[in-house]
Amino acid sequence: PSGTPHRATVGDVIASAPAPGAPHGLLAKVTKVVGETDAGTEVQTEPATLNALLGDDTARGTVPVDPAAFDVEKLLPDVDLSWTKAGDVHVGPQGAEVPLGSLRLDVRAEVPTAAGAPVSAAASVSGYVQVAPQVDFRYGGDGYDTAPASAYLGVSGDWTSGWALKGRAAAAATPVRIPFAKLHADPVLQVGPVPVVVNLDLTCYVQISGDGTVTVDVEQDVKGGFRAGGTFSSAKGWTPVSSADMTATPVRTSVTTAGSVRAALGAQATVGLYGAVGVAADLAPYLRGEATGTVTGSDGRLDAKAVWAVYGGVDLSGTLRLQLAVFGTPVLQRDLPLGTLHREWKLAGGGTP
Structure with missing residues (x-):
């Protein structure tokens, strides 16, 4: 009945x-x-697999992730979380203005100072990441017992960050990554009566590399959008999708003594369905400072025998994982790299060789 x-x-x-x-x-x-x-x-x-459930249905959706839906694990002591919702609801320190739909993390961390550096060159990094992430999903079914005609899974969003590196960090050629927060959310996209669960994980980090000899006082603001994911068609199989459109504004630039250093404030993201990770991406806006010579360079004033420069940039890399077979597509024989997207721009510099 x-x-x-x-x-x-x-x-x-x-x-x-x-x-x-x-x-x-x-x-x-x-x-x-x-x-x-x-x-x-x-x-x-x-x-x-998803095709066994959706058959020849078609679904498409972009789901903004509610900042309040994230489970946040702070990995360092000096990390503050902020977000704002409609109705004048604000979480986080007063004065941290966050647009609706965005989540902001502020961090400050002391980093190891290079051996022999003066007390005045104590190394630290500070700044914030503000992100409005959304998960992107498409499914074009072709039957219950066959692979879909098309599919897409990815993450995209708006990114704003500002951070500063000061002092002489004990950096090495091999980058040292310091995670400061982990975030997890499980937004649900309804396809008729069927709940399609998308899993999103973000790990925010600071990463430093260099030769441990340069002293810097640099700061920049970065703003833009990003997209990373994988798209499937019956003709081409799975192919990667990645883009990052970032602009930067230098706030403060100073490089003292010869050497090089690079610091990134980035996020590693994974996206999957029902607990099976399908896409992993790493977005890393960075600052890079370098100098040759024996004395100081700062905002255009330096010894005639010294050359210095500060650069901003962004790297985006990642992989498509074997677990994308959850769509009902043929199993990938190996993880597929997204390909590395790299852009760099000069923020300041000067001197005479």
């Missing part, structure tokens, strides 16, 4: 939004009905 609950049978495909026991959502196929319990029907399952 109408309204009678459906009894689970072998072959059923189950899709669930995040719930106790399935924090990242669930997409599974029933392989055995064990029996009835006080809590309901007990079944055994195996992982399922």
Whole structure:
């Protein structure tokens, strides 16, 4: 009769939004009905694919991630979280103005100072990251037992950051990465009655490399947008998509003594469906300072035998993972690199060789 609950049978495909026991959502196929319990029907399952559930349906959506929906784990003591919602709801320190839909993290960290550096050259990095992330999903079905005709999974959004590096960091040629916060959210895209659960993880970090000899006092603001993901077609299979359009404004530039240093304030993102990571991306706006010579260069005033320069830039890299097969597409034989996007611009410099 109408309204009678459906009894689970072998072959059923189950899709669930995040719930106790399935924090990242669930997409599974029933392989055995064990029996009835006080809590309901007990079944055994195996992982399922999206085409077995959506068939020839078509779905497309871009879901902004509510800042309040993020679980945030602070990894350093001096990290502040801020966001704003409609209705004049504000979370975080007063004075941190955050646009609606954006999440902001402020950080300050002392970093190891180079051996032999004076007390006045104590090294530190400080700044903020403000991001309005959204997950992008497309599915063009071609039947329950065949790969979709098209698909897309990715992350995009607006990015604003400002940060400063000061002192003489004990840097090395191999970059040292210092994570300062981890964020996780599970936005749900409804395709008719079917909840498509997209998992988004962000790890914000500071990364420093160099030769440990240069003393700097540099700061820049960066603003722009980014996109990273993978697109599928029956003709080409999975292909990567990546772009980053950033502009920078120098706030303060000073380089003292010869050497080089590079500092990035970036984020590593992973995007997946129902707990299976499909796309990993690393967005790293950075500052780079270098000088040759024996004395000081600062905002155009320096010894005639010294040359110095400060650069800003952005790197975007990542991979498409084997788990993209959750769409019902052929299994990737290996992870596919997104390709490295690299841009650099000069912020300041001067001197005479």
